[in-house]
Amino acid sequence: xxxxxxxxxxxxxxxxxxxxxxxxxxxxxxxxxxxxxxxxxxxxxxxxxxxxxxxxxxxxxxxxxxxxxxxxxxxxxxxxxxxxxxxxxxxxxxxxxxxxxxxxxxxxxxxx
Amino acid sequence: xxxxxxxxxxxxxxxxxxxxxxxxxxxxxxxxxxxxxxxxxxxxxxxxxxxxxxxxxxxxxxxxxxxxxxxxxxxxxxxxxxxxxxxxxxxxxxxxxxxxxxxxxxxxxxxx
Numbered sequence: 001x002x003x004x005x006x007x008x009x010x011x012x013x014x015x016x017x018x019x020x021x022x023x024x025x026x027x028x029x030x031x032x033x034x035x036x037x038x039x040x041x042x043x044x045x046x047x048x049x050x051x052x053x054x055x056x057x058x059x060x061x062x063x064x065x066x067x068x069x070x071x072x073x074x075x076x077x078x079x080x081x082x083x084x085x086x087x088x089x090x091x092x093x094x095x096x097x098x099x100x101x102x103x104x105x106x107x108x109x110x111x112x
Numbered sequence: 113x114x115x116x117x118x119x120x121x122x123x124x125x126x127x128x129x130x131x132x133x134x135x136x137x138x139x140x141x142x143x144x145x146x147x148x149x150x151x152x153x154x155x156x157x158x159x160x161x162x163x164x165x166x167x168x169x170x171x172x173x174x175x176x177x178x179x180x181x182x183x184x185x186x187x188x189x190x191x192x193x194x195x196x197x198x199x200x201x202x203x204x205x206x207x208x209x210x211x212x213x214x215x216x217x218x219x220x221x222x223x224x
Contacts, residue, residue, distance in 0.1 A: 004155075031210055042201055042214035043156070056211060091155055095210060100146075103155040 002026065004104035006092050012110045018080040021107045025074070025094030031055075032069055033101065034077050035091040043091055049075065082111045114139045118202045118215035125192055125222050133187040133218045135176075135202035143204040145169075145178050145185040150199045150217070159187075159200070192222045 005024040013019050025032050030051050035043035046065065048055040051072035060067070064083070069075040079086055089108050093101040119134040137145065144163045148156040160169030165180035174189045185202060202215040 033212070040217075042216045044214075045212065048211065050210075093156075097210070100158060100161065101156075101212060103148075103157070105155045 004092055004094050004102055006090075006104035006107055008107055009105060010108050010110075012112065013082055014112050015084055016081040018078065019082055019109060020076050020078045021090050021092075021109075023075045023077070023092030023104060025092070026096075026102055029094035029096050029102070030072070031095040031097070032075050033091075033093040033095070034067055034075070035093065037089045037091055037106070039088070046077070079109075082109075084111050087111045114143070114204060114206055114211075114213050116202050116204055116213050116215040118200075119218050121199075121217070122219040122221060125220070127194055127222055127224050128191045129222075131187070131189040131192045131196075131220070133200055133202075133220070135185045135187065135215060137183050137185065137202075137204050139183075139204055139206065141206065141208060143206055145176070146203040146205070146212075147174070147176055147185070147187050148201040148203060148214075150201065152198070156201060192220070194222045194224055196220060197222050 032049045034046045037043045046060045047057040047067045049069040052069050067077045089106040091106045092104045095101045115138045117136050146161045147159040149159045150156045160171040162169040162178035168177045176185050176187045199217045199219045201217045
């Protein structure tokens, strides 16, 4: 079966610009996660969707980050405006239910 | 709150050496436990998991046993190879909201 797809793989922007990332989860997976992974650290959950509803967005910086999952399938994560400290790898993962996540390859964002 | 603490790295071993990466957790209830591996430039891949106390997860020569009495899930491999060089993440799933918590990761380098 196809894995979790993410695009783009790499993005370089200047601070204060906007950027958007796209994720297509494994078919049939109800739960979708966005994580931020700063170099040398473990993934930090930004937002968790169950179908098209938000389960947890407590660590999402809502003044600049937004995410949506229309129709309960693919999802976009947006940053507007970006700051230097947003430089990280943004990982998308999906899960069919209880336990086990499947991760995409990630998008590496560099903010200059 | 729920959390995972894992051994700080980096770890450097010679090929065929024995590997242990320590992981302990704090959680309410009965979480599922995971080890994920991240090769350079790639997303996280599930290495092994255990869903209840005394379960042993195993894959590719790696093993970890879910020890409730010591709240631990240490990763072991009897003979490492150069191809095992990667970052290893311990994680738990709370099972009450399908939420995951990751450790900070342990970088392993295996030299020939």
